Amino acid sequence: MDAYLLDWLNLLLRWLHVIVGIAWIGASFYFVWLDNSLVKPTDPALKEKGVDGELWAVHGGGFYNPQKYMIAPKALPEHLHWFYWESYWTWMSGFALFVTLYLFNAQTFLIDKNVYAWGSSGAAIAASLVYLVMGWVVYDAICRFFGQKKNGDAIVGVLVFVYVIAATYIACHFFAGRAAFLLTGAMLATAMSANVFMVIIPGQKKTIAAMKAGLPPDPAHPMRAKQRSVHNTYFTLPVLFAMLSNHYSFAYSAKYNWLVLVLIMLAGALIRQFFVLKHKGRWEYKYWAIASAILIGVAIWLAPAPTKPVAALAKAPTYTEIKPIIEARCAMCHNANVQMKNVALHTPELLAQHAQNVYQQAVVTRAMPMNNSTQITEEERAQLAAWFKAGAKTP
Ligand code: HEC
Numbered sequence: 001m002d003a004y005l006l007d008w009l010n011l012l013l014r015w016l017h018v019i020v021g022i023a024w025i026g027a028s029f030y031f032v033w034l035d036n037s038l039v040k041p042t043d044p045a046l047k048e049k050g051v052d053g054e055l056w057a058v059h060g061g062g063f064y065n066p067q068k069y070m071i072a073p074k075a076l077p078e079h080l081h082w083f084y085w086e087s088y089w090t091w092m093s094g095f096a097l098f099v100t101l102y103l104f105n106a107q108t109f110l111i112d113k114n115v116y117a118w119g120s121s122g123a124a125i126a127a128s129l130v131y132l133v134m135g136w137v138v139y140d141a142i143c144r145f146f147g148q149k150k151n152g153d154a155i156v157g158v159l160v161f162v163y164v165i166a167a168t169y170i171a172c173h174f175f176a177g178r179a180a181f182l183l184t185g186a187m188l189a190t191a192m193s194a195n196v197f198m199v200i201i202p203g204q205k206k207t208i209a210a211m212k213a214g215l216p217p218d219p220a221h222p223m224r225a226k227q228r229s230v231h232n233t234y235f236t237l238p239v240l241f242a243m244l245s246n247h248y249s250f251a252y253s254a255k256y257n258w259l260v261l262v263l264i265m266l267a268g269a270l271i272r273q274f275f276v277l278k279h280k281g282r283w284e285y286k287y288w289a290i291a292s293a294i295l296i297g298v299a300i301w302l303a304p305a306p307t308k309p310v311a312a313l314a315k316a317p318t319y320t321e322i323k324p325i326i327e328a329r330c331a332m333c334h335n336a337n338v339q340m341k342n343v344a345l346h347t348p349e350l351l352a353q354h355a356q357n358v359y360q361q362a363v364v365t366r367a368m369p370m371n372n373s374t375q376i377t378e379e380e381r382a383q384l385a386a387w388f389k390a391g392a393k394t395p
Pocket residue numbers: 108326329330331332333334340341343354357358361362368369370373374376
């Protein structure tokens with residue numbers, strides 16, 4: 001019953017997380033596009049008002065004419081819409097989902113003894129939380145310290161890139177591959193939300209407070225906000241890959257999984273760069289070319305070695321030969337009492353019912369046994385494959 005309720009919690013949180021995530025990333029994509037598509041106004045009245053860029057668009061049957069002011073309009077409008085709940089809800093729902101999935105089941109999902117032998121679940125849980133916080137602390141320090149210097153944007157960009165590589169490496173050497181990918185994505189996403197919460201919104205509030213006090217707004221705030229929002233733009237595609245990666249065990253269970261994650265995230269950032277420039281009218285296909293080369297390279301690198309032909313086994317194993325493998329390697333998490341993902345394999349009927357999925361999980365994707373915690377051998381995987389291909393017979 002508990003597992004069932006946890007599944008519902010998982011479903012509702014994930015649903016919410018995807019919806020608010022779409023709202024946030026959608027707004028982010030829209031504003032990056034808008035900012036890069038603005039043209040200088042020609043109408044003297046607009047220039048007089050302080051408008052620095054404008055755009056005409058048609059959508060859903062209406063004409064729209066957004067205008068961007070240099071720093072701020074002369075007088076504050078009565079109704080001002082703020083964009084931040086999309087970001088905060090995305091973080092809150094994502095964090096709750098992380099807690100439900102990875103921290104409640106730390107032994108299964110967060111810890112892989114073949115990667116790092118944590119003394120206790122508590123230690124691993126604490127480390128994952130410290131990892132999330134440190135991600136923001138270090139990133140923010142880089143921006144604050146180097147951001148205002150000459151060539152600050154470029155220096156910060158390079159340092160953040162190096163930092164992301166280091167953080168990915170660390171995550172992949174302390175946590176189960178699947179959790180490590182998610183945690184790296186969550187760390188970047190936390191920095192994105194914290195950018196909104198700690199820098200962008202407070203800066204906007206200060207600008208408004210200055211205007212209300214009749215003082216000229218400090219241009220440092222919009223500049224700092226702009227730098228953070230540029231970073232957020234390049235984080236979006238990498239973060240989305242990290243969030244989806246848990247479906248693709250070939251990526252997170254690769255030997256050098258940290259490098260796989262770094263390369264795929266890099267490809268994502270390059271593709272984003274293509275679109276950022278395209279909004280400004282520059283079609284730089286080289287970014288697509290490099291990103292595609294990286295993705296194809298990774299695909300070739302990770303391609304599984306051809307499996308041993310079934311004929312190599314003298315004859316397909318019978319159920320009696322398969323049973324001990326299932327009992328030793330799978331039953332621990334798929335039995336009468338514990339049924340991960342509603343899969344139980346302790347009777348011939350259940351094994352027959354799940355045969356296709358057993359083959360898929362234990363032979364094709366090799367996602368099972370989870371983190372190979374039960375140390376299944378290659379020989380045993382080959383036997384499962386042969387049994388399945390010979391018709392998955394049970395008495
Ligand atoms: C340490 C625990 C553990 C062991 C051992 C284990 N599994 Fe799993 N299994 C899980 C968990 C956890 C899930 C749910 C994964 C998820 O949510 O994506 C799962 C899911 C599955 C699924 C459903 C996958 C899907 O997405 O439909 C199948 C099938 C499966 N396991 C088969 C096996 C087989 C076959 C073995 C033995 C070779 C095995 N498992 C060993 C923990 C385990």
